[in-house]
Amino acid sequence: MRVRVTVMPKAGVLDPQGKAIQQALGSLGFDAVHDVRAGKVILLDIAETDATAARAAAEEMARKLLANTVIESFTVDIP
Protein backbone atom coordinates (compact mmCIF):
# COMPACT_ATOMS: atom_id res chain seq x y z
CA MET A 1 0.00 0.00 0.00
CA ARG A 2 1.26 3.46 -0.91
CA VAL A 3 1.38 6.01 1.88
CA ARG A 4 2.43 9.64 1.50
CA VAL A 5 4.25 11.49 4.28
CA THR A 6 4.47 15.27 3.86
CA VAL A 7 6.99 17.09 6.04
CA MET A 8 6.84 20.90 6.35
CA PRO A 9 8.71 23.41 8.48
CA LYS A 10 6.53 24.47 11.40
CA ALA A 11 4.91 27.91 11.34
CA GLY A 12 7.37 30.44 12.72
CA VAL A 13 10.42 28.35 11.86
CA LEU A 14 12.75 30.05 9.40
CA ASP A 15 12.56 28.40 5.98
CA PRO A 16 15.65 29.47 3.99
CA GLN A 17 14.82 27.16 1.07
CA GLY A 18 11.36 28.71 0.76
CA LYS A 19 12.84 32.22 0.92
CA ALA A 20 15.39 31.35 -1.77
CA ILE A 21 12.62 30.02 -4.02
CA GLN A 22 10.57 33.18 -3.42
CA GLN A 23 13.51 35.41 -4.39
CA ALA A 24 14.24 33.33 -7.49
CA LEU A 25 10.57 33.51 -8.53
CA GLY A 26 10.67 37.29 -8.02
CA SER A 27 13.74 37.62 -10.24
CA LEU A 28 11.87 35.64 -12.93
CA GLY A 29 9.03 38.15 -12.80
CA PHE A 30 6.61 36.25 -10.55
CA ASP A 31 5.96 39.20 -8.24
CA ALA A 32 2.55 38.02 -7.00
CA VAL A 33 4.04 35.37 -4.72
CA HIS A 34 3.66 36.55 -1.11
CA ASP A 35 5.14 33.57 0.69
CA VAL A 36 6.78 30.24 -0.09
CA ARG A 37 7.23 27.27 2.22
CA ALA A 38 9.32 24.34 1.04
CA GLY A 39 8.98 20.83 2.43
CA LYS A 40 9.50 17.19 1.59
CA VAL A 41 7.17 14.50 0.39
CA ILE A 42 8.06 10.84 0.88
CA LEU A 43 6.08 8.11 -0.89
CA LEU A 44 6.35 4.81 0.98
CA ASP A 45 5.35 1.47 -0.54
CA ILE A 46 4.55 -0.60 2.55
CA ALA A 47 3.78 -4.35 2.55
CA GLU A 48 0.51 -3.83 4.39
CA THR A 49 -3.02 -4.17 3.05
CA ASP A 50 -4.81 -2.51 5.96
CA ALA A 51 -4.95 1.27 5.54
CA THR A 52 -5.10 2.00 9.29
CA ALA A 53 -2.04 -0.17 9.99
CA ALA A 54 -0.15 1.35 7.05
CA ARG A 55 -0.88 4.89 8.30
CA ALA A 56 0.20 3.96 11.83
CA ALA A 57 3.47 2.49 10.51
CA ALA A 58 4.13 5.59 8.39
CA GLU A 59 3.47 7.86 11.38
CA GLU A 60 6.01 5.92 13.44
CA MET A 61 8.55 6.20 10.59
CA ALA A 62 7.92 9.94 10.37
CA ARG A 63 8.42 10.43 14.12
CA LYS A 64 11.56 8.28 14.23
CA LEU A 65 13.29 9.27 10.99
CA LEU A 66 11.50 11.30 8.33
CA ALA A 67 10.65 14.44 10.30
CA ASN A 68 12.52 16.46 12.89
CA THR A 69 9.48 17.13 15.07
CA VAL A 70 11.22 19.99 16.88
CA ILE A 71 11.10 22.17 13.77
CA GLU A 72 8.94 20.19 11.32
CA SER A 73 5.37 18.95 11.27
CA PHE A 74 4.20 16.01 9.20
CA THR A 75 0.98 14.65 7.76
CA VAL A 76 0.28 11.11 6.59
CA ASP A 77 -2.29 10.27 3.93
CA ILE A 78 -3.16 7.59 1.40
CA PRO A 79 -2.81 9.24 -2.03
Place this chain on the structure above:
Amino acid sequence: MRVRVTVMPKAGVLDPQGKAIQQALGSLGFDAVHDVRAGKVILLDIAETDATAARAAAEEMARKLLANTVIESFTVDIP
Protein backbone atom coordinates in the same frame (compact mmCIF):
# COMPACT_ATOMS: atom_id res chain seq x y z
CA MET B 1 -4.56 31.83 -2.57
CA ARG B 2 -2.47 28.87 -1.47
CA VAL B 3 -1.32 26.52 -4.19
CA ARG B 4 0.70 23.34 -3.63
CA VAL B 5 3.28 22.14 -6.15
CA THR B 6 4.53 18.58 -5.65
CA VAL B 7 7.70 17.60 -7.49
CA MET B 8 8.70 13.92 -7.75
CA PRO B 9 11.47 12.10 -9.61
CA LYS B 10 10.03 10.51 -12.74
CA ALA B 11 9.49 6.74 -12.81
CA GLY B 12 12.71 5.05 -13.87
CA VAL B 13 14.91 7.92 -12.69
CA LEU B 14 17.34 6.92 -9.94
CA ASP B 15 16.28 8.39 -6.58
CA PRO B 16 19.30 8.24 -4.24
CA GLN B 17 17.50 10.16 -1.48
CA GLY B 18 14.64 7.66 -1.52
CA LYS B 19 17.07 4.72 -1.46
CA ALA B 20 18.94 6.26 1.50
CA ILE B 21 15.67 6.68 3.39
CA GLN B 22 14.70 3.08 2.62
CA GLN B 23 18.03 1.79 3.95
CA ALA B 24 17.76 3.94 7.08
CA LEU B 25 14.21 2.68 7.69
CA GLY B 26 15.45 -0.91 7.27
CA SER B 27 18.20 -0.37 9.82
CA LEU B 28 15.55 0.94 12.26
CA GLY B 29 13.59 -2.30 11.85
CA PHE B 30 11.01 -1.12 9.29
CA ASP B 31 11.50 -4.08 6.96
CA ALA B 32 8.06 -3.93 5.32
CA VAL B 33 8.97 -0.91 3.17
CA HIS B 34 9.37 -2.10 -0.42
CA ASP B 35 10.10 1.20 -2.09
CA VAL B 36 10.61 4.85 -1.19
CA ARG B 37 10.44 7.87 -3.49
CA ALA B 38 11.44 11.27 -2.14
CA GLY B 39 10.26 14.55 -3.62
CA LYS B 40 9.61 18.18 -2.79
CA VAL B 41 6.48 20.03 -1.91
CA ILE B 42 6.30 23.80 -2.35
CA LEU B 43 3.43 25.82 -0.87
CA LEU B 44 2.95 29.09 -2.74
CA ASP B 45 0.87 31.96 -1.41
CA ILE B 46 -0.14 33.77 -4.60
CA ALA B 47 -1.95 37.13 -4.75
CA GLU B 48 -4.70 35.73 -6.94
CA THR B 49 -8.30 35.01 -6.04
CA ASP B 50 -9.18 32.96 -9.12
CA ALA B 51 -8.27 29.29 -8.65
CA THR B 52 -7.76 28.62 -12.38
CA ALA B 53 -5.40 31.58 -12.75
CA ALA B 54 -3.52 30.63 -9.58
CA ARG B 55 -3.04 27.06 -10.85
CA ALA B 56 -1.87 28.31 -14.24
CA ALA B 57 0.66 30.64 -12.58
CA ALA B 58 1.93 27.82 -10.35
CA GLU B 59 2.31 25.52 -13.35
CA GLU B 60 4.39 28.13 -15.13
CA MET B 61 6.57 28.57 -12.01
CA ALA B 62 7.02 24.79 -11.80
CA ARG B 63 8.06 24.55 -15.45
CA LYS B 64 10.44 27.51 -15.23
CA LEU B 65 12.01 26.99 -11.80
CA LEU B 66 10.57 24.50 -9.33
CA ALA B 67 10.91 21.27 -11.33
CA ASN B 68 13.57 19.93 -13.66
CA THR B 69 11.14 18.45 -16.16
CA VAL B 70 13.83 16.25 -17.73
CA ILE B 71 13.97 14.06 -14.62
CA GLU B 72 11.08 15.29 -12.47
CA SER B 73 7.31 15.46 -12.85
CA PHE B 74 5.10 17.88 -10.97
CA THR B 75 1.48 18.23 -9.94
CA VAL B 76 -0.35 21.40 -8.92
CA ASP B 77 -3.33 21.40 -6.58
CA ILE B 78 -5.22 23.67 -4.20
CA PRO B 79 -4.81 22.14 -0.73
